Amino acid sequence: MGNFVKIFDTTLRDGEQAPGCSMNEEEKVKVALQLEKLGVDVIEAGFPIASEGDFNSVKLIAEQIKDCEVAGLSRANIKDIDRAWEAIKNAKNPRIHTFIATSDIHLKYKLKKTKDEVLEIIGQSVRHASKYTSNVEFSCEDATRSDLDFLCSAISVAIQSGATTINIPDTVGYTVPSEFSKIIKYIKNGTEEIDKIILSVHCHNDLGLAVANSLTAIHEGVRQIECTINGLGERAGNASLEEIVMALKVRNDLNPYITGINTKNIYPCSKLVSTVTGVNVQPNKAIVGANAFAHEAGIHQDGVLKQRNTYEIMEASEVGIPSNHIVLGKHSGRHAFKDRLNDFGYKLSEDKFEIAFVKFKELCDKKKYVFDEDIEALINEEFVRSGDFYKLNSLACSSGTDEKPTAKLSLNIDGQIIVVEESGDGPIDSVFQSICKAAGITPKLDSYNVASVTGGMDAQAEVSVIIKEDNHTARGKGSSTDVIVASAKAFINALNNLRWRKLHPKIVSPKGI
Ligand code: KIV
Ligand code: ZN
Numbered sequence: 001m002g003n004f005v006k007i008f009d010t011t012l013r014d015g016e017q018a019p020g021c022s023m024n025e026e027e028k029v030k031v032a033l034q035l036e037k038l039g040v041d042v043i044e045a046g047f048p049i050a051s052e053g054d055f056n057s058v059k060l061i062a063e064q065i066k067d068c069e070v071a072g073l074s075r076a077n078i079k080d081i082d083r084a085w086e087a088i089k090n091a092k093n094p095r096i097h098t099f100i101a102t103s104d105i106h107l108k109y110k111l112k113k114t115k116d117e118v119l120e121i122i123g124q125s126v127r128h129a130s131k132y133t134s135n136v137e138f139s140c141e142d143a144t145r146s147d148l149d150f151l152c153s154a155i156s157v158a159i160q161s162g163a164t165t166i167n168i169p170d171t172v173g174y175t176v177p178s179e180f181s182k183i184i185k186y187i188k189n190g191t192e193e194i195d196k197i198i199l200s201v202h203c204h205n206d207l208g209l210a211v212a213n214s215l216t217a218i219h220e221g222v223r224q225i226e227c228t229i230n231g232l233g234e235r236a237g238n239a240s241l242e243e244i245v246m247a248l249k250v251r252n253d254l255n256p257y258i259t260g261i262n263t264k265n266i267y268p269c270s271k272l273v274s275t276v277t278g279v280n281v282q283p284n285k286a287i288v289g290a291n292a293f294a295h296e297a298g299i300h301q302d303g304v305l306k307q308r309n310t311y312e313i314m315e316a317s318e319v320g321i322p323s324n325h326i327v328l329g330k331h332s333g334r335h336a337f338k339d340r341l342n343d344f345g346y347k348l349s350e351d352k353f354e355i356a357f358v359k360f361k362e363l364c365d366k367k368k369y370v371f372d373e374d375i376e377a378l379i380n381e382e383f384v385r386s387g388d389f390y391k392l393n394s395l396a397c398s399s400g401t402d403e404k405p406t407a408k409l410s411l412n413i414d415g416q417i418i419v420v421e422e423s424g425d426g427p428i429d430s431v432f433q434s435i436c437k438a439a440g441i442t443p444k445l446d447s448y449n450v451a452s453v454t455g456g457m458d459a460q461a462e463v464s465v466i467i468k469e470d471n472h473t474a475r476g477k478g479s480s481t482d483v484i485v486a487s488a489k490a491f492i493n494a495l496n497n498l499r500w501r502k503l504h505p506k507i508v509s510p511k512g513i
Contacts, residue, residue, distance in 0.1 A: 003257045005248065006224040008042040008200065009035050009241060011273060012061070013073055015232035016046070020278065020466055020473035024500045027276040028057040029064060034272050035229075036067050038265040040241075042095060042224075047073040048087035049080045053504030055087050062091035069093040069135065076100035076125035085132045096129040099139035099167075102146040102154045115150055122157045130162030137165035139202065144168070144175040144183060151183075152190040159191070165198045165224060170213060173206025173236060177216040184220040200224035203239045205231060210239035215247055218257055229273040230281050230288065242266045242287040242319065250314050267320035275380040278475025278497065280449070280464055287319055322372035330364040340372075346379055356382060363460075366481040371454045377462060377479040381489070389414055389499050390439060390492045397484050399427040407431040409488070411438040428487045435491050443469040443498060450486070453479055463490040467498060474498035 012028050015021060023031065028045070035043050045061040046054040062070045070091040074080035076098050088094035100111070100121055107113055113121070122138065129136045138158035143151055155166050168187065175183065184201075188194055201217040201224075203210035214225050231240030245261045270288040274281050283290045293316040308315070322343075328336055337360055341348060348356060359378050364370055391412040399405035406423040407430040418438040424430030428448070436442050447466040452459040461483040465476050474497035478489025 001221060001223065004223065005218055005257045005259050006041040006198065006200075007039075007241060007245065007259050007261055008044065008071070008202075008224050008226040009038075009040040009228065010044040010202070010226050010238060011035070011228040011230075011232055011241075012057075013044040013046050014202075014226075014234060014238050015228040015230075015273070015277075017234045018232055018237065018277075018279070020475045021232060022474070022497060022501045022504075023057075023276050024497075024504075025053065025057040025060055029060050031229075031269075031273060031276060032061040032065055034265070034269045036065050037262070038269050039260040039262045040068055041260060042069040042071055044071040044073060044097060044226075045088070049074060049083040050506045051504050053500075054506070055083065058084075058087040059090070062088045062094060066092050069095045071095040071097045071137065074098045074129075076121050078125070078128055081125060081129050081132075085129075089132070093135065094133055095135040095137055095165075096133060097137040097139065097167075098125050098129055099141050099169075100125070101141040101171075102151055103142035104147060105145065106142050115153075119153060119157050122154055123161045126158050126161035126163050134162070134164060136163050137167055137200070138163040139167035139169055141169055142171040144170040144180065145172070148183065148186050149190070152187060155187060155191045155194070159193045159197055163197060165200050166194075167200040167202050167224070167226065168217075168222075169202035169226075170204055170210075171202075173204035173210060175203075175213055176207070176209055177212050180213045181216050181220055184217055184222060188221060198223050200226060202226035204233065205236040205238065205240075208236070210237070211243045211247065214239045214244055215255065218248075218255065230270050230279070230285070232273065232277065232279065240286070242270065246287050246314065246319065249318075263318055264320040267322075271376060271380075275477065278464060278466075278477050278494070280451070288321075292316075293321060322376075328360070328364070328370045328375075329368070332364075332370075340375060341379070348383070352383060363481070367456075367458045367460070369456065369458075373453050374460055377453050377460055380477075381479055388496065390435075390495050392485075392488055392492055393417060395431065395485060395488050397427050397431055399430070405430040407434045409434050409438065411435065411492075413439060427484055431484060431488045432491050435488065435495070439495060441469065441495070443467040443474075443495070445491075446473070448487075450483060461486040463487045465490045465494050467491070467494045469498060469502075472498055472501045474501055 032043050045058040048055040048058045058072050070088050072084035072088040074084035084096050140154050199222045201222050203213040227239040227241040229241055231237040248255045248257050393410035393412050395409045397407040404423045405427045408421040410419045420434045420438045422434035422437050424433045446468050449464045451462050453462050460479050460481050462479040463486040474494045476490045476494025478486045480486040
């Protein structure tokens, strides 16, 4: 067995299942292209039967990605498998990923099926998928709470029916490293032909052990890890790709395994995923959090200055974190700006570059120093976030000790200009009320947060909001040197995402059969 570990990224499928994490087709394609640059081996692009939107985005990704396998998820039934194949068939290297639960609790309460019936379903579905491609992955959902002998039987049937990758999910994040190690040993000893296939794990983080469990599995011979950028995913999320990859790289003395990941692309990928999903990365998140490389304590700063590795086990640049030195200012020209965008890996068309340059100059008028983070925020604002349906034209807001907070705004709604004026409890409330009035909807504001993009009195504000309407949750982000404008942009971004979610409701969710 070699020491290469395949990285299977499921940000666009399991990650997208997290509440409010929906991405539209265009955003998913952007993330997929970034994952390809990152060097993942497999992109799980979605769950094609779940909705028209899922199907279309998986299809688009399958058609554009050349250097990774593209997987489509399907439950273990003919209809799902056919739909998944339809979506991925044009990929250079398509993979059907089919699954069914194997634990007693799922069999009894969810599937209402006997063990023999489940074995029958596994055989039929994997055989059906294998008619389309030899690249078939089978997952035993809730494997870690399954009867181990039955788990081995289920895996045997899947292998005999043509599966080439067998995935052992810790669906509810219940196992611990010592137990997981025994489960994998048991499977390896108790399953015929197990050496013919690649073993994979898919760990959830409910007990905060997803990365530890995944690393344990690698030591037991598992050679595919399913994970997500920023650890996104259902509930507490999935194993974080960046943590696994860097644990293998930084502690290669104890983990002598390699991946195909270009670690310098980790941070740009993390940023992109956070931008398009609207989910902020917690500041103390390992590898990509804002504080991951910050040294606050004087004694640490002193140590790092004398000898970096007194307190740093890896360099920020190794994961692609830009140094936050002043990059550009009022007098910087087109050339310098273009060079900086290239450094970040942004390739803009001439038209888009001109728009970005005008925005950059506007920012220089408002801010003395323009940092890398400001440029990132600007590009995200203009080109990464979806903003097709509702667009902010102009905004004026007044408030004060003796004034009723009032906002006047002009909104472009699908090409039509709507001008409204509304007051509220405070300036932000008046802005949100006027946006709702113009759009004719009244979502509930679930969360509102402001952070500053960089330090300094003239720093840009980055606002994140979560809104809810009916059963739909949507997130939005916006940045500006003016916190009220940033709030308006965030709210409008969330409305655009909400609209996308309403137009593309999930018809089925993967876990419900
Ligand atoms: O957590 C899980 O069991 C899954 C499977 C569909 C692989 O996401
Ligand atoms: Zn999962």
